[in-house]
Structures are given as structure tokens and as C-alpha cells.
Amino acid sequence: MSEANLLDTVEEEKKQYIVVTIGSEQYGLDIAFVDNIVRMQKITRVPKSLPHYRGVINLRGEVVPVMSIRRKMGLEDDVFTKASRIIILKLEEQGNVGIVVDEVKEVVSLGQDDIDQNTRNTNREDANFINGIGKNGDSLISIFDINKVVDESDYI
Amino acid sequence: MDVSQYLDIFIDETNEHIQSLSDSIMELEKEPDNMDTVNEIFRAAHSLKGMAGTMGFKRMQHLTHDMENVFQEVRSGNVSVNSELIDILFNCLDAIEKYLETVKATSDEGTEDNEVLIKKLNDYLNSAEGGDGEAAPAEDAAPAEEAKSDDAADGDAAYLSIPVDDEGRGKLSAAVDAGQKLYGFTVHIHPDCLLKAARAFLVFKAIEDFGEILIYHPSSQDIEDENFELTFNMIVASTSDDMDGMIKAITAVSEIESVESGEVTPDTYAEKAEAAPAEEAPAEAPAAAPAPAASAAPAPAAAKQSAPAANAGKAAKPVTARTVRVDIEKLDSLMNQVSELIIAKNSLVSISSTEGGSFDNQTFHEQIEYLERITTGLHESVMKVRMVPIESTVNKFPRMIRDLSRKLGKPMELYMSGEETELDRTVVDQIGDPLQHLLRNSADHGIESPEVRKERGKPEQGSIFLNAFQEGNNVIIQVRDDGNGIDTDKVKAKAVERGIVSPEEAENLSKKDIINFLFMPSFSMAKEITDISGRGVGLDVVKSNIEALGGDVEVKSEFGKGSVFTVRLPLTLAIIQALMIEVRDEKYAIALGSISNIENISKSEIKYVQAKEVIHLRGMVIPLIRLDELIEAEPKEEESDNLIVVIVKKGDSLAGIVVDNLIGQQEIVIKSMGKVIDNNKLISGATILGDGEVALIVDANALF
Numbered sequence: 001m002s003e004a005n006l007l008d009t010v011e012e013e014k015k016q017y018i019v020v021t022i023g024s025e026q027y028g029l030d031i032a033f034v035d036n037i038v039r040m041q042k043i044t045r046v047p048k049s050l051p052h053y054r055g056v057i058n059l060r061g062e063v064v065p066v067m068s069i070r071r072k073m074g075l076e077d078d079v080f081t082k083a084s085r086i087i088i089l090k091l092e093e094q095g096n097v098g099i100v101v102d103e104v105k106e107v108v109s110l111g112q113d114d115i116d117q118n119t120r121n122t123n124r125e126d127a128n129f130i131n132g133i134g135k136n137g138d139s140l141i142s143i144f145d146i147n148k149v150v151d152e153s154d155y156i
Numbered sequence: 157m158d159v160s161q162y163l164d165i166f167i168d169e170t171n172e173h174i175q176s177l178s179d180s181i182m183e184l185e186k187e188p189d190n191m192d193t194v195n196e197i198f199r200a201a202h203s204l205k206g207m208a209g210t211m212g213f214k215r216m217q218h219l220t221h222d223m224e225n226v227f228q229e230v231r232s233g234n235v236s237v238n239s240e241l242i243d244i245l246f247n248c249l250d251a252i253e254k255y256l257e258t259v260k261a262t263s264d265e266g267t268e269d270n271e272v273l274i275k276k277l278n279d280y281l282n283s284a285e286g287g288d289g290e291a292a293p294a295e296d297a298a299p300a301e302e303a304k305s306d307d308a309a310d311g312d313a314a315y316l317s318i319p320v321d322d323e324g325r326g327k328l329s330a331a332v333d334a335g336q337k338l339y340g341f342t343v344h345i346h347p348d349c350l351l352k353a354a355r356a357f358l359v360f361k362a363i364e365d366f367g368e369i370l371i372y373h374p375s376s377q378d379i380e381d382e383n384f385e386l387t388f389n390m391i392v393a394s395t396s397d398d399m400d401g402m403i404k405a406i407t408a409v410s411e412i413e414s415v416e417s418g419e420v421t422p423d424t425y426a427e428k429a430e431a432a433p434a435e436e437a438p439a440e441a442p443a444a445a446p447a448p449a450a451s452a453a454p455a456p457a458a459a460k461q462s463a464p465a466a467n468a469g470k471a472a473k474p475v476t477a478r479t480v481r482v483d484i485e486k487l488d489s490l491m492n493q494v495s496e497l498i499i500a501k502n503s504l505v506s507i508s509s510t511e512g513g514s515f516d517n518q519t520f521h522e523q524i525e526y527l528e529r530i531t532t533g534l535h536e537s538v539m540k541v542r543m544v545p546i547e548s549t550v551n552k553f554p555r556m557i558r559d560l561s562r563k564l565g566k567p568m569e570l571y572m573s574g575e576e577t578e579l580d581r582t583v584v585d586q587i588g589d590p591l592q593h594l595l596r597n598s599a600d601h602g603i604e605s606p607e608v609r610k611e612r613g614k615p616e617q618g619s620i621f622l623n624a625f626q627e628g629n630n631v632i633i634q635v636r637d638d639g640n641g642i643d644t645d646k647v648k649a650k651a652v653e654r655g656i657v658s659p660e661e662a663e664n665l666s667k668k669d670i671i672n673f674l675f676m677p678s679f680s681m682a683k684e685i686t687d688i689s690g691r692g693v694g695l696d697v698v699k700s701n702i703e704a705l706g707g708d709v710e711v712k713s714e715f716g717k718g719s720v721f722t723v724r725l726p727l728t729l730a731i732i733q734a735l736m737i738e739v740r741d742e743k744y745a746i747a748l749g750s751i752s753n754i755e756n757i758s759k760s761e762i763k764y765v766q767a768k769e770v771i772h773l774r775g776m777v778i779p780l781i782r783l784d785e786l787i788e789a790e791p792k793e794e795e796s797d798n799l800i801v802v803i804v805k806k807g808d809s810l811a812g813i814v815v816d817n818l819i820g821q822q823e824i825v826i827k828s829m830g831k832v833i834d835n836n837k838l839i840s841g842a843t844i845l846g847d848g849e850v851a852l853i854v855d856a857n858a859l860f
Contacts, residue, residue, distance in 0.1 A: 044850040045742065046829070047787035048838060056829055056842055058850050063827040063842040 014109040017134065019141055020087065020101040023075055027101075028108070028134050028141040035090035037104055040080050050152065054078075057086065057098060064088060066098035069149065073129065078102075089146060097150050108141070110134045115143060163263055166211050168481070170256050173200045173207075174249060175548075178555050181245050185558075188237035198227040204252070213265040216255045222277045223248050229281060239562075244276050246555070315340030315389040315416065316424060318373035327370045328422035331393035336367065339392045339399055340420040346386075346411040353380055355411055356388055362405040367394025386413075391420060480581050482541050490537045493530055500527045532823060535731055543578040546624055546633070549588045550575055553595055557620060560599045567617040568603050570595070574624035579631050583705050583725055587633070590698040594635040594721050595620060597695070602639030602719060612716065614638065626727070630707075630749065633723040642713040644670045671711045675699045706840075708857060710807060724807075734824045734843075734853065737802065738817035740789045743851040745824055745843055746813070750856040752805045754818065759797050771801070771812060778803060780812045781859050786838060792816075804856040811859055826853065 017028035018037075036059070043055040043066050052071035056063050066086055070078050078084070083103040088096055115132040131145035180197045187193065201224045208216035223245065229235040251270045258266035318340075320328070328338060343359055345352055356379045363369060371391040374384045392402070399417060406415050503523050550572060557570040579587070603609075603618030610616060621636040648662045651673045657665070675695045702709050706726045713719035726732075726749075734745035735754075755773065762769050762780065769780040780801065784792070801812040824843040840855035 042849055044842070044852065046839060046852060047789075056850050056852075058844050058848050061844060063829050063844070063850055065829060 014111045016107055016109050017141065017143065018087070018107055019105040019136075020085075021103045021105060022069060022073075022101055026105065026139060026141045028110070028143045029087060029089075030143070030146060031107065033089045033091065033146045034087060035096060036088040038086050038088065038098075040084040040086060040100075054100065059088060059096070059098075062096065064096045064098050066100060067150070069099045069101070072149070089150065091146070091150060094150055094152075099149070108134070108136045110136065110141075110143075162211065163259070166207055167256065167260055169207060170204065170252075173204045174253055174256070175551050176200050177204075178246075178249055179551070181242060181249070182554055182558060184237055185239065185242045191231070194227065194231050198224065198231055201227055208255075208265075213255065213259070215267075215269055216252060216265050219248060219251060219255075219270055219274060222274050226277055226281055235281065241280060244273070244280060246559070248273055248277065314342040314387060315373075315391065315418070316420070318371065318389045318391075320371060320391075324371050325422055328391065328393075331368075331370060332422060334393075336393040336395050337397070338370075338420045338422070339367075339394060339402065340389065340418055340424075341392065341402075341406070342387055342389050342416040343406060344387050344413040344415070346413045352384070352386075355409055356384075358409040359406050359412065360390075362409060363390070363392055363402060365405065366396055366398070366402050367392050480542065480544060486537065486541050490534070490541065493534045493537055496530050497527075497534065500530055535823065539580070539727075539731070540578075542581050544581050544584050545576050545578050546584055546587065546631075547575040549584050550591065550622060550624075552588075553592070553622065556592065557595065557599060560596065564599065566599075566603050566605055568599060568620060569617055570620045570622060572622045577624040577626060577631055577633075579725060579727065586701065586705060587723075587725065590701045590723065591622070591633065591635065593695070593698045594723075595622070598635060598637040598639065598719075598721075602637035602641075604640050608640075631725045631727060633725070634720055635723075636718065636720045638718040641715040641717050641719050642671055642674070642711070643715050644713075647671070647673055671713060674711070675709070722807075731823060731825050734822055735802065736819035736822050736845075736851065737783075737815040738819055739784050739787065739815055740792075742787070742789065743819065743845070743849070744783070744787075744815075745822070745851055745853045746802060746804065746856055747853070748821065750804045750806065752803045752810060755801045755803060755812070757799045757801050757812075759795065759799060762799075773803075773812075776810060778810045778812045780814055782814050783854070784814070784816070786859075804859065806857050806860050809860060811856075813854075813856070813859065824851075824853070 016031040018031055018034055020027050020029065038057075038059065041057055043057055045055040046053065046065075049055075049065075052068050054066045054068050054071075056065050058064075068078055070076065078100050080100075081102070085101055085104050086098040087101055087104070088098050090096055114136070115134045117132045129144055129149050130142045131148075132143045134141040134143050177197060177200045180193050180200065183190065183193045184197065201220055205217055205220040205224055208214075208220055226235065226241070226245070230237060235241075248270075251268070251273055254268065255265050258264065258268075331338060341363075343356075345355055360369060369390050370393050371389075372379060373389040378384055379388055394402075399419070403415050403417055406412060500523060504520075504527070507520050507523065553572070554570050557568060561568045598620050599618075603620070604612070604614075606616040609618065619638050621634070623632075623634045623636070625632055644667055647670050648665065651657050651670070652659050652662050656673065656676070675698075699709050702723055702725070707724050710722040710724070711719060712722070733748040735748055735751055737744050737746060755771075757771055761771055763772060764770070765777070769782075770777050771780060772778075799814050800816070800818060801814055802818075803810055803812050805811075822845075826841045826843060829839070829842050837858040838855060839852045840858070841853045842850050843853060845851050
């Protein structure tokens, strides 16, 4: 085992997550996938697109599709407030995709020990998009499985 | 001398010479006595030879030299031209093109000697000089040789087939003579490994405890520079029998995925070397050694990319950049416009600084208009720089039709016009394959056999036409033949047989619908599969390729008389003039090129045909399309009496799009919307308006 490998393992122990609120719950997004966080702006509706896509926005000259995670999880539709943000995810396959969240709270570092992976006890609709529950002090954070969130293979 | 900086020019010019050779040889076949053509060919072959020589591509030089010899004899009248010779010459051209491909991919000519071809050329010369015009039948020489070298490369494990030069073989035999054993190893590194060279070094280090590494492949220099894929090979001389121990030592290095190994003898490599002399390349030659021009035999330059490396190199990026040759006049006008742009910017700056920010005076508006004119002009100039004539793509077709004509035994001729028509470079690059499909289709399925043609009272020689011309914002390329045409009854029967439609449905289909079946995936009409067409991958690929470029294909056909395939392509890809319209509070753009006119129509003028809304306008019946319904906008509370209708055209047909409001004409930049949302035909893209808002572009062609 060389030194470089040891360093890697040390760094891999903790991952950073962006904590957002959607409804009354807190969700975590792996920071490695997050390209950008932008304020709410005018979203242009795209006719005949998938129902959970709100449309497209102009992100500094690029056209980026924006998805409503609430619609995808079957929650009630977004209400845009001053705190609403669009989180731009950078994905290898799909390129950039934005998701709408109610509020961005903070960035936390969680180790594997802080994340409970055995949370198969729910039958909520959004359970499919969660791959663990993170414990940060007293609060619980549902960690999104980003690839599942943006996976459209069931729709197309 | 380092010639790598001339590589791009070499590739460009070689392409040109190959094309002009191909054209001239075609001409020569028709008029074997035309001395001008022979001279032209001689010149082109001579330049090719010279350039290949300068670049140090010995094999290419050798081949072109022998071609030149033949032309020399033709020129002096010692040899007569017949189709045998023409075939050989075309084979030679193919071989040169292959060299060029290899050069493009690896900046080296590869190791194909094409001895068979060269021998054929010389045989032809000799036999012709002996007064006997008979030459060996033209066989495809190149594939045979290729197969041979493939065999050599595809040994069991990679270490068995690494190239070993004389020096290396000497080392191997010396080690055996000294009572040592030889082991070959192929080491696979884990794909995620970041420091491949370091891992390789650790492997070498571990092995050196057991014995001496005699041969590295790739060379140790390349391995050090990380110039290798995920595997490397080595041959080790050792006194110990402990091969398992060595494997263990190698796998103990982290990020090594697997090891293949076995005992080898010097003979293993001696045989290989004999079987494929082409692969004989010094494995340990210094990596960057440029070819010393004097040395003969296998060029040392080949060492850098010895044969297996060249195989692996196929997946790698070509070393040359894609280029466009630009007329200096175009650049001059571009420069002029940029100067004007700077002047316009300066006057705007001076206005804003002198008048304290009050912008509603006349000079300001004049300047804005001026600026607008300049940017439009600038856009046009830049587009023109990207435009190249389709000539470069269509030029290879006469040769292809000639080959097909001989292969199929059907006399036919290709007539081309409008080769000077210009299109965006990207489109020109990609239009070649679809056009080739269409032409092959015409040659194979369209043109009948001479006997049938005679019966039908047509000239025995079939004609295929390729016409290109500009029409508005589109370029039209037509492939027309005077052959059999499409037998709609047969296509219908086939569609029923395939279960695509029921027999009853088939009766009601229009001719156009039936012809459209031909564009469906895996719908081939050929009774037997030939290598020319008929694998059922033809027309649907043509259609999807052309649609990917933003164009479309149309077919008209008359049974017994021939068919016309019309390919319509957009002139430009990135920036278009568009009409901005409004539906409720949403803005949309419609490409100006597809708009015929705009009409104000009172509600009472709407008529109904088959329960669909149409309007009767200047003798034409035009179907109405309610854009608000298509885009699922909120229904309007009350419809006004006057409707604004944008009439769009596609080919001969018209349609009227009902919109709420017209905003005006605007130059828009087309942006893609990202994959996840891009699954709808109605919207062809998006654009960003002056206020930063995104507006969608309605694809008028999809409305028909």
C-alpha cells in the first residue's frame, strides 16, 4: 500500500453535503454533483416535456432544464418564495440539470458512520430517491441518490 | 529535420492530389489517348512521391514511385491503357489513401508495404513492354496482407506477439545459452489507476529480484512517459523456476489487475518476425527519433508506433486538427467588419460619456442601427468562412459508381451538377455517408439490367444524377435515376407480410405513405443481401443522419421510370433569422426561412374540411394549426374576430399557424436544451432573448 493510497482513504472518510429543505424535511445533496446554486428566476415552460420538468432557464448563456423534485416525488407543487433556489447539478450523462428546492441551509461533512443506510422501512414515494439517512447533531438529513433523482429511463 | 509541423499541409495536399488523380484516371479510362490527362496524372503522382519522400514516408514514396513509372511509360506511348491497368491504379490509390488515414491517426505511415500492388504494377509494365497487354487479374491485395498481419497480432497472450528486433532476439538467445529461462509477462493495470508509470516501475522493480528484463513492450521510454494503454509486456531472463513467485510479486503491487505469463523461447519471436516482416520494428529505439532520410529498409520512425501500437491507436484521437481553407477575401471582409465594429463601439462609448446618460437622442439610435448592421454582416462573414463547397464530399462518387457499374455488370454513368454549392463544414463532413447510401441504392435497386432497359425502350446505359443547389435558407441535394422506380405494390405486399399494416389498411394507403415504409428500420426490399445495399440498414440510417443535421428527405418515384430522392439541408446551424411570436404570455421563435407570408384573417373565413379548419387563400386551401392547442397553453376566454396566421411552407405544402401576437423579426442563436428535455419534435431548440429570458424555437417542419 503506497502513500498516495493512504491519503485517498483519509480524504474519502468524510463527504460534504449541501443541506436543503423541501417541505418540512431536510435533504442532502453530495457536493461533488453540485455545479452551482442560483436564485429563482423565470422558468420557460417547455410544452410536451415530462411533467416533472418545469422548463428551462438561462444559466449564463446556456439553456439548462429545471426539474421539480417535488413533482417527481409526488409532493404538492412548489411555491416559489424568496428563499427558493435552483441547484444546478452537473452530470456526466445528462449534462447540467437544475432542481428546485425551498431553501438552502448549510454544508455539512458526514462520514460513512454518520449515515444510516438501512432505511428500507418506508413506503413513501420518495423512498426510491434516498440512499441513506445522515445524522447531523440532532437533525436527520435524507441523502439523495442523485443518479436516481435524474434518471428518466422510466419515462422516456 | 523535424517535419511534423508540415503534417497538416501534407495531409491536405495529399488529399487533393489523390482526388485529382482519381478524377484524371476516370478520364483516362474514357479517353486513353488524351495526352493532357496523362500529363496531369504524371504531375500529380510526381508531387505525391515528392511530398511522401520529404516527410520520410518511405513506403508511400515507394508505391507512388512505381505508379509514376507506369505513367511515364504511358506518356511515352510504350504502354497502352486498358481497364486492367485502371483497376490496378485505383487499388494503388486506395492503398495511398490508407497510408494517409494511418498518417492522420498516428502521424506515421504504418507498416503496410503493399508489395503485392507494387509487384502488380511492375508485372504490368514488364508484360506490356513485352508486347503483351495481359496483366494479372486485379485482386484486392491490401486486405490479404492486412489479414496476415492481424493473424500475427492476435496471438494468444499479448506477450507472445510483441515485436522483437534482431538485437532483442540476440539478447534472448544469449540468455538461453547462458542457461537462463525466458518468461513472458503481460501485465494489466487497473483502469482507475492514476500513476500507471509508477505502477509499472514497481512491477519492474519486483521482477528484477528474480532476473533481468530483456525486452520491454512498449519501450521502457514509453512506459516511463506513460505512453501506453492499460497493459504492458516484458520478457524476463531468470535462473529460477519460480514463475508463481514472480506472478505473486507482480500482483503484490497495488492497482495491478491481472498478469498473464508463460515460458517462452527465442524461437517464439523469430517465427513471428518471419511471418510478418512488416511488424519488425526496433522496440527499444529512442522514442522521438525522426526518420533519418538516408537509411533504407524499415524506417526507424516506425519504432515509435510499431504495429500493435498502431492497432491500439485506432481508438485514439487523430493527431491532426480539422481545418477549413479560407479565401483571403473572406478574411479581409471579416477584418473590415471587425474594424467597423470597433468604430461603432467607440461612438457608443463617446455618447455615453458626453451626454450624461440620456439615451433617447437620435445619434444614439442611429448608432444602434449601425451596430445591428455590422453584427449581421459579421455573422454572415463568419458563416461564409465556415462554408465549403460540397465538391470535396461528392468528388469520390464518380469513382464509386464506376466500381459499382463494373461489379454489378450494369452500365451506368453519374452526372453531377452544383458541386460548387456551399454548406457549413460540419454538414459537408457528415453528408457523405447518406448520399453514398442513396447513390448505392440507385445503382443497385434503381438501375435495371441492360436487357430490361432495352425492353423498356431506354438507353442501355443507366443514368444517375446528383444535383445540388440553394433554395432560400436551404440547400437541396437531389439524387435521381432513370431506373426502375419504386414498385409500390411490392412495398405494400412486403409491409403487409411484415405485419406493419393489415391488408385492409394497406388498400387505403397513399403512394407517399407506402414509400415512407422504405425509411423504416430494417425494411429492405432487396431479395438477396448484397454487399452493396440490401441489409435493411440503408434508408432509415439516411433519414436519421439527415434529420440529425436538421434536414429532411423526400422521395418521388414513378414505377418503370425512375425515382428522385430530395435531401433538404439548412444552410447554417447556429444562428438564424426568426420571427418572434407570442401565444398567451409565452414567446416562441419560428425560423424565417420556413415562413411564406403572414395573413390577417377574420374568423368567418375559416372553413371546415373533414372536420378540420382550413382557410381558402388566393386559390389555395391551407390547413390551420392552432399553436396554443399544440403547446397546451391555457385556453383563451374569448376569441377575437381577427386571427393572425403565419403561413409556413415545407416543399410544396403550406400550413397556417394561428398565433396571438407578432413581436418582430430577430436574429437568434440556437441553443440545445439538454438531453433530458429534448425528446419532443415540436420544439427544435431554445434561444436566449435580449432580456435574458429563454424562448423556444418551434420547428415548423414538424407541424406538417
